[in-house]
Amino acid sequence: MIAAISGTRAPIRGTIANALHAVPRHLYVPSLGVALTHAGPKLIDRRRDPEAWWAAVYGPSAIVTQLDKGATDIRDVEGRYTSSNSAPGTVVDLLTLLDPDPGHRILEVGTGTGWTAALLSHLVGDAARVTSMEVDPAVGEQAAKALAAAGVHPHLIVGDGAAGWPAGTRYDRVHVTCAVHTVPYAWIEQCRPGAVIVTPYSPGFDTDHSLRLVVMPDGSAVGRFPGYASYMMMRSQGATPGAPDDGSGRRFTTAVDPRTITYAPAGAGLVMSALTGLRMRLDDEKRLFLVDPGDPGRWGAAGYEPDGEPWVYELGDRHLWEEVTNAYFAWVSRGEPGLDRFGMTVTSDGQQLWLDAPEATIGPRRRSAAA
Numbered sequence: 001m002i003a004a005i006s007g008t009r010a011p012i013r014g015t016i017a018n019a020l021h022a023v024p025r026h027l028y029v030p031s032l033g034v035a036l037t038h039a040g041p042k043l044i045d046r047r048r049d050p051e052a053w054w055a056a057v058y059g060p061s062a063i064v065t066q067l068d069k070g071a072t073d074i075r076d077v078e079g080r081y082t083s084s085n086s087a088p089g090t091v092v093d094l095l096t097l098l099d100p101d102p103g104h105r106i107l108e109v110g111t112g113t114g115w116t117a118a119l120l121s122h123l124v125g126d127a128a129r130v131t132s133m134e135v136d137p138a139v140g141e142q143a144a145k146a147l148a149a150a151g152v153h154p155h156l157i158v159g160d161g162a163a164g165w166p167a168g169t170r171y172d173r174v175h176v177t178c179a180v181h182t183v184p185y186a187w188i189e190q191c192r193p194g195a196v197i198v199t200p201y202s203p204g205f206d207t208d209h210s211l212r213l214v215v216m217p218d219g220s221a222v223g224r225f226p227g228y229a230s231y232m233m234m235r236s237q238g239a240t241p242g243a244p245d246d247g248s249g250r251r252f253t254t255a256v257d258p259r260t261i262t263y264a265p266a267g268a269g270l271v272m273s274a275l276t277g278l279r280m281r282l283d284d285e286k287r288l289f290l291v292d293p294g295d296p297g298r299w300g301a302a303g304y305e306p307d308g309e310p311w312v313y314e315l316g317d318r319h320l321w322e323e324v325t326n327a328y329f330a331w332v333s334r335g336e337p338g339l340d341r342f343g344m345t346v347t348s349d350g351q352q353l354w355l356d357a358p359e360a361t362i363g364p365r366r367r368s369a370a371a
Contacts, residue, residue, distance in 0.1 A: 015123060016092060016095050016096060016119075016123070018122075019095075019119045019122045019123050020088070020092075020119070022122050023115065023118045023119050023122050023150075023152075025057055025058065025085070025088070025115055026054070026057045026058070027115075027118075027146060027149070027150045028085060028113040028114050028115035028118065028143075028146050028150075029057050029063055029065075029085050029113065029115075030065055030113070030142070031045065031046040031047060031053070032044070032045055032046070032074050032075065033056070033063040033064060033065050033074065033085070034063065034064040034067075034074060034077050034081075035056040035059070035061045035062075035063050035064075036061050036062045036063070036064065036087075037056075037059075037061050041064070041077050041078075042056075042077075043074075043075060043077050044056045044057075044063070060087060060088060060089055061087055062084050062085065062086050062087040062090070063084060063085045064081045064083070064084045065083050065084055065085060065112075065113060065139075065142075066081075066082045066083035066084075066136070066138075066139060067079030067080065067081065067082065068080050068082060069082045069136065070082075070136075070138055081232055082136070082232065082235075083112055083113075083136060083139045083232075084112065084113075084232070085112060085113045085115055086112070086115075086116070086177065086231070090229055090230075090231075091115075091116060091119070093210065093227060093229065094175065094198050094200075094210060094229060095116075095119065095120075095123070095175075097196075097198045097210060097212045097226060097227075098173050098175050098196055098198045099173075099196065100120060100123045100124055100172075100173050100175075101123075101124070102123075102124055102125040103124060103125065103126075103129070104124045104129065104172035104173050105124075105129045105130075105131075105168070105169050105170070105171050105172050105173075106120050106124060106129060106130045106131065106171060106172070106173045106174075106175060107131050107132075107133070107164060107165060107168065107171045107173070107174045107175070107187070107190065108120060108130060108131065108132040108133065108154075108174075108175045108176075108177065109133055109161030109162075109164075109174065109175070109176045109177065109178065109187075109199075109234075110132075110133070110134065110135075110161060110176060110177030110178045110234075111132040111133065111134035111139070111140055111143045111156060111177075112134070112139065112143065112177055113139075113142070113143055113146060114132075114142075114143035114144070114146045114147045114152075116175065116177060117130055117132040117143070117147065117152070117154045117156075118147060118150060118152045118154075120132075120154070120175060121152050121154050127152050127153045127154045128153070128154070128155065130154035130155065131154065131155040131157060131165050131168045131169075131171075132154050132155070132156055132157070133156075133157045133158075133159055133160075133161040133164075133165060134156070134157070134158055134159075134161075135158070135159065135160050135161060135234075135235050135236075136158075136235075137158050140156065140158045143156070144156050155168070160235075160236055161176070161178075161234070162180075162184040162186065162234060162236050162237070163184070163186050164184065164186040164187050164189070164190045165190070166186070166189075166190055168190070170190065170191060170192040170195075171190055171191045171192070171195055172191070172192060172194075172195050172196075173195060173196050173197075173198075174187045174190075174191060174195070174196075174197040174198070174199075175198060176197070176198065176199035176200065177200075177231065178200065178231050178232055178233060178234040178235075179199075179200040179201065179202040179208055179229075179230075179231040179232065179233050179234065179237075180199055180200070180201060180202065180233075180234050180237055181201075181202050181203070181204055181233070181237050181279070181293075182237065182350070182351060182366060182367070183197075183199065183201075183211070183213070183221075183344075183346045183351055185346065185347070185348050188213075188215055188219065188220070188221045188346060189219070189348075191215040191221075192215070193215055193216060193217040194214065194215065195214070195215040196212065196213070196214055196215075197211075197212070197213040197214075197215070197221060197223075198210065198211070198212050198213075199211050199213075200229040200230070200231035201225065201229075202233060203269050203270050203272075203273035203274075204269075204273050204278065204279030204280055205261075205264065205268070205269030205270075205272050205273055205279075205280045206262065206263065206264065206266075206269050206280065207228060207265075207266045207269055208228065208229060208230045208231065209225040209227065209228055209229060209266065209339060210225065210226055210227045210228065210229040211223060211224075211225055211344060212224060212225075212226055213344070213346060219347070219348065220345055220346060220347045221345070221346045221347075222343065222344070222345050222346075222358060223343060223344060224340070224342065224343040224344075225266075225270075225339050225340070225342055225343070225344075226340075228266075239279065239281060239291075240279070240291055240293045240296050241291070241296065242289065242291050242296050242297075242299030242315070243296045243297040243299070243315070245315060246315070248315065249313050249314055249315035249316075250313070250314055251311060251312070251313045252311070252312055253309040253310065253311055253312075254302065254309075254310050254311065254312050254321060254325075255310075256310070256325050256328075257304060257310055258287075258288045258302035258303060258304050258310055258312075259304055260325075260328065261280070261288060261302070261324060261325065261328060262280070262282065262286075262288050264328060264331075265336070265338070265339075266338070266339040267331060267336065267337045267338050267339055267341070267342060268328055268331040268332075268336070270339070270342050270353060270362075271327055271328075271330060271331040271334075271353075271362060271363075272324055272327040272328055272331070273353075274327075274353040274362045274363030274364075274366070275323070275326075275327040275330065275362065275363040276320075276323045276324050276327050277292070277293070277294070277366065278290045278291065278292060278293075278320060278323070278324060279291050279293055280324075285303075286304075287301055287302065287303040288301065288302045288303070289301050290302075290320045290321070290324060292316070292318060292320070295316065295318075297315065297316050298315065298316030298317065298318045298320065299314075299315055299316065299320070300312060300313065300314040300315070300320040300321050301313045301314075302321060334355065337355055337356075341355055341356055342354070342355055343355075343356075343357075343358065345358050349365055349367070350365040350366050350367040351365065351366050352365045352366075
């Protein structure tokens with residue numbers, strides 16, 4: 001059976017549609033939250049405006065449930081999003097890629113509000129087969145209360161999901177609800193051959209993607225990027241801020257408009273990440289920053305001014321702008337391949353990007369971050 005629900009981007013496999021009906025989202029959304037609507041973030045308050053709260057809960061938007069790791073009151077609305085109840089459409093997309101079946105053993109990284117742990121419990125037919133990990137004790141405690149109140153009892157762990165949970169079992173599926181820049185090999189080690197790992201993947205350049213890996217008998221995992229998925233970063237792999245400017249940097253003009261890099265297509269972002277190992281971010285003035293995550297003292301900024309020449313400022317001995325523009329044009333020279341042509345192989349030695357086939361590697365193998 002194929003079904004469709006409001007807010008999703010594709011037809012839903014019947015078993016997932018059934019799970020959505022069997023596991024009501026409202027049981028896992030707190031009374032206060034911030035709905036990420038097309039019009040911008042909006043506070044929802046079940047007590048003061050129950051109609052708006054219910055509309056948000058059963059609408060298409062993600063609902064932020066924590067700001068700044070709990071340091072900022074959710075009523076303030078503004079802050080760094082550090083936990084949420086994901087958008088239903090994105091949840092359906094990732095569960096469809098995961099394709100869990102009854103009897104599977106599941107490792108979930110990122111319990112969040114507990115909604116997806118409950119959905120997985122329904123899909124495999126036994127909550128005891130689901131192990132869900134949450135790095136934030138306060139978030140984990142709230143999820144445990146919501147799950148218990150709903151009568152759903154997966155195995156809940158408070159800890160860094162990058163290490164997985166080796167005391168559990170050999171898993172058939174790994175469901176990840178936070179973005180990673182490097183795939184922890186621990187997830188692969190803890191899976192049986194043929195297992196599927198689905199995670200949001202952030203190359204560090206603009207667009208984030210979904211990554212679906214299959215564990216191979218030799219202990220590697222191979223897969224592709226079947227779509228887009230924007231999630232909060234895993235806390236142990238969060239952005240590295242650049243070191244303070246000590247005034248020793250160099251400023252120069254550039255013939256390449258910084259917007260060419262900032263808004264490069266998804267395939268270009270993968271290549272730029274693989275070839276340089278850099279990460280990009282934008283500030284409030286839309287200036288592009290490049291940071292070497294291995295050495296925050298090496299960073300660069302680039303800006304576009306309509307009435308002047310594009311400029312670059314670099315700190316440190318590495319020529320970041322030259323590296324990233326060279327990587328961009330390397331992507332162009334390959335015919336500007338799209339996201340669907342790229343894949344990744346992960347081994348105990350790290351992860352390797354490739355184009356069309358695993359033999360056609362791009363850039364050096366990147367070591368996985370330590371858990």
